[in-house]
Amino acid sequence: MLNPRRLSPGAAGVCAALAPALAAAHNPFEFQTPVTPIAHETLHIHDLFLTIIGILFSLGMGFLLYAVIRHRRSRGHAPATFTGPRTPGQWILVALPLLALVFIDYVIMGIPAYHAVVAMANTKEGATLVVKITGSQWAWRYEYPDHGIAFTSSLATPREQMESGSPTDPNYLLEVDRPLVLPVGEKVRILLTSTDVIHSWWMPAFGIKQDAVPGFLRESWVKIETPGVYRGQCGELCGVGHAYLPIVVEAKTAPEFEQWLVQARSAQGKMSAEAAQTLSADDLLARGQKAYQTSCSACHQQNGLGLPGAFPPLAAGQGFTATPEMTEELARRGFYHEGKIVLGAVEQHVDIVLRGIAGTAMPAFGPQLDDVDIAAIVTYERNSFGNRSGDVVQPAIVSAARREVNDRETRKEASR
Amino acid sequence: MRHAAIEYTHDEHQPRGLARWLFTTNHKDIGILYMLFGLTFFVVGGLFAELIRAQLFQPGQHILAPEAYNQVITLHGLVMVFAALMPVTAGFANYLIPMMIGASDMALPRLNNWGFWLLPVAAVVLVLPFFLKMLGIGNGPIDTGWTIYAPLSVQSGLGVDFAIFAVFLLGASSLLASINIIVTVKNMRAPGMTMMKMPLFVWSWLMTSLLLIAVFPALIAGAAMLLTDRHFGTHFFSAAGGGDPVLWQHLFWFFGHPEVYILLFPTAGIMSQILPTFARKPIYGYRAQVYSYWAIAALSVVVWAHHMFTSGMPVGGQLYFMYSTMAISVPLAVLFFCWLGTIWRGAMTFETPMLFALGYITLFGIGGLTGLVLADAVADQQYHNSYFLVAHFHYALFGGPIMGVIAAAYYWLPKITGHMYNERAGKWHFWLTMIGFNTTFMAQFFLGAAGMPRRIPDYALQFTDLNMVSSAGAFVLGAAQLLLLYNVIVAWRGHGRPASDRVWEAAQGLEFTLPSPPPYHSFTDQPVIS
Amino acid sequence: MTTSTSARHHYYVPKPSPYPVLLCLSLLLLATGLGLRVNGIGAGRWLIGAGALPLLYVLFGWFGSIIAESRAGLYHRWEDRSFRLGMMWFIVSEVVLFATFFGVLFYERSLSVPWLAGLDPHFSPWPGFAGGWPTAGPAGKAFEVISPWGIPALNTVLLLSSGATVTWAHWGLRRDHRQQLISGLVLTVLLGVVFLALQAQEFHHAYTELGLTLGSGVYGATFFMLTGLHGFHVTLGVVMLTVILWRSVKGDFNRDHHFGFEAVSWYWHFVDVVWLMLFVFVYWM
């Protein structure tokens, strides 16, 4: 061992100067710090593989550089004429690297990979909590079916930050309004689906990236080791908002998690009580503005003017040109007349937001937003961007519309 | 060589000017058209890339709005793959294959012309929505990523329809070119030119053609289904009707994975033309290389779902696609081995084509080896759709095929134009490309490992520094390519010194027995090879 | 490598031709027109019309020049071999095209539908969906299927016979029996036309009475795409057979020089085999 006292002051100084530099110079290929078994597994595999290919590459480059330096005409090297291995010895020399590669592929790399695949697929065994995640354009909906809790989580970075061109927020684009909360030390089974296009729930620190496919269910699992806040992003191109679909997970210790569950449940109760109430126009407008910013402005824009050809304006009287397929559908619903957007009936409006417009980019918000939010958004829309309808849409209208939709579905189901 | 009376009864009234290029049935004219088309679109695709890198230079919204960004990356991918790389390699095939096998021309010359002219049509159709948008129709070109995943592509605007028609046209073009090459190789070889005497470039294109015929129709079929899902009420890719969005991924990658070898093969063949010339030593392992081509081609059509490890495959599928993918590393290692064997104990000189060929081995080595890492189904959860993947495929696509076609350009340019390029500029081009390229894409490996997703116009602050590095590298890389343009012009306009027939002291092959530039009709009488 | 020159005759390289470029122009107009049309934009129709005209011109011109060259004796055995190989590989690409559609049928039927039906019922977006085949999917409308033993079976017989009549015509050609050649071809064309008429009637029946449409989930989609694509190929085949018939009447072919005839008959046999697969996997099983 080195005795620091025996080192000359100069050397000690150099060491002291180097230490932080060395500490900072971490392996640039490193993943984010793993906090689940699968993440440890992938990091281990990653390190192993990179070492192996590093060696293979060095060997290859070694031969290449040796030849380039030695076997050049300027050194007077006379070219050989061989065209392949001839003697048995040469054949063995040729076969060896290939056999080594097969060994590397299927033993050194193949066996750990096998175990990891099997471990990753074991989503149910020993799971104590189920969380259902629904991707949509562009928010994640998190449900705890056993606890009757459900909420939507979407980007919380303010628009001004993005448009300023020089963001400073340390969690820029990685902050949400309501994070997913999970317990530490418990195996959580994750179910994934989507309402519109394919999204992918990617959490680097957990080592998982699982696609959410509309109409299907996918599974994954996590068992988080340390409490903390973890951040990830959507991992599959899902339209213009793909960059703005962060994932934040708050991992809490078991008691804290229990506490949170109680809280969340009572908040949920408050919300349904709220939905039965009659809210004031001001409340609705304020709430609607906020919800509009998170859910709608990505397409229809903050000013409600939409984007030409793609997303119609919500401001009545604005011109909109798009393919006849689009405009005809809008006209049928009473939102379009002679090249201009008009404000259709409230029922249609609620229906559009609740169920979306099939076959277009207009998503169904029914599964993501609660009745109060939808009522608030519709109220806000009908009284902003120059729209002056004066309508106040109460949550009860939305709940009624929702029930009607459900009834219709059930009838359809029964008639088959 | 004797020049007897020839069957080209029409030489006297050969059309001139534009009509010559529009109506031509001559393989050299068509080859040149392909190459110029590819070069043009390399610049276009490259400018898209620079736009991407400019946008990503620092966080925040800058040059491109999110929807425009998606359109730019999609066009960048599609243009580079289908309008730059494939046409350039097809151009070399058209120009060289008949000369290399001692044929008078391609077997089906009129179809050859048609195959080329379909490309500009496809390119116009692909970008037309951009101009339609200016007229207030639709919302611009396709924005789904070059993989066109359903149901995003079912939902997206009319740009997708135009991309679908472009795919039909590209498919027709590729199939025509492939059929023509297969027939030419089978039917037009000079007496004595047995299959196992053919230059490896010819072999590599034969395999490319076979692969194209084996997989392109699948993409055409998929695109047709996408069209009907979009407009005619079918449910191929929608669960509501019993379909599956992931089916699109199967169709796309059944085509898409072999496609990467379609891009790679021609340049693997080019390597085996260039390395022996500058090592002054015969090809090492000719037969082994041919067998490797076959093995790679056969394996390539059964490994596609390694692009779908996160889509939720059953365990059996994950394991099968992981292990079968790893198998490809063996025949590819054989190719590397043979390339190294070819230069081993040679007497090398380092003209520009040789530099690019050695750069190819180095960079594609990194691309291939990282591919091996991606093949791990579990670790791929971290790599998939991250910048690690972007770095892999640029090492594989630029480090391999693009380096290869640049090497080929320097190698055959003197033959084609009759004049040398500027060697000094060529060396600068090489070194700047190496520096720029590695700066751009090594940084992206680190970004991906740190968790940066691909296809995002804006990113979290922890990725700032590496993105700046990457963008700076990309600007150097882009600027370096101006030297390529410069050198093409030097040779083309005849500024360089005249090239000899053999061009390179140790060049082998029938094309080097003809004058530089070769006559309009190379072999009016077939040579006999002994 | 030593080279001397071979004594082989010269391969015929056709002179520059305006047809391919014109064809490309026509395809540009057609693709643009269709792209606009499917989005409901009126101008598309005009572009499609404008694209169809040069298409017709090219078809007549291009095939006309091939026929003229063939008559002028410019094609010998060597060129003939190129044509044969070319046609063969073209048919291979068609095989892949159809194989993909069959692959899609098998995927939907034995993977995606059972998968959807087997999702965890607590969380499934489609509770109560039972799967099975045929199906319109979890959100589709009920429909009836076409029985294989009516028109489809009859069509199978028709198409198989037409394969036989082409072959019979070919024998005629090889033995210089002009009469047999021509009547064989006439029969083949007739069988093809009847097939198409029956198929059209059946589509009509499916749409109007059985409720089976393109929109009937994956069953309707695969059914109409496969049979429709096949029907399109039969239509092309009938047109080509008619041209061949016309050329036979004109006396273009002789016993050892009739690539055009053979190409069309290969194509026809290919379409025939595809139908057999369709009959088994789409209608019957």
Ligand code: HEA
């Ligand atoms: C030319 C293009 C090309 C080539 C050749 C390859 C080659 C390979 N690729 Fe790559 N790949 C792409 C282009 C290419 N790829 C593209 C474009 C994508 C992304 C598409 C998208 O999503 O948009 C992709 C994506 C991709 C994925 C999907 C990842 C994901 O989406 O999650 C995977 C996974 O297995 C993979 C694996 C491989 C493998 C195993 C090879 C193997 O063929 C590699 C075999 C080679 C070797 C193993 C090297 C052997 C050499 C030596 C042993 C010696 C070397 C040393 C020296 C001499 C220096 N690739």
Ligand code: HEA
């Ligand atoms: C052959 C294929 C090929 C080639 C050569 C390239 C070349 C380059 N690519 Fe590309 N790339 C793809 C195929 C290719 N790419 C594909 C398939 C995708 C996926 C798309 C998708 O997600 O759907 C992709 C995606 C992709 C991304 C990810 C985008 C995202 O996910 O958000 C990025 C980002 O940096 C990138 C950058 C570059 C750069 C900097 C180059 C450079 O190497 C380019 C350098 C060349 C030039 C610049 C041209 C020469 C220019 C001149 C001579 C003019 C002078 C110009 C200047 C001075 C600026 N590419």
Ligand code: CUA
């Ligand atoms: Cu959701 Cu990307």
Ligand SMILES: [Cu+2]
């Ligand atoms: Cu692949």
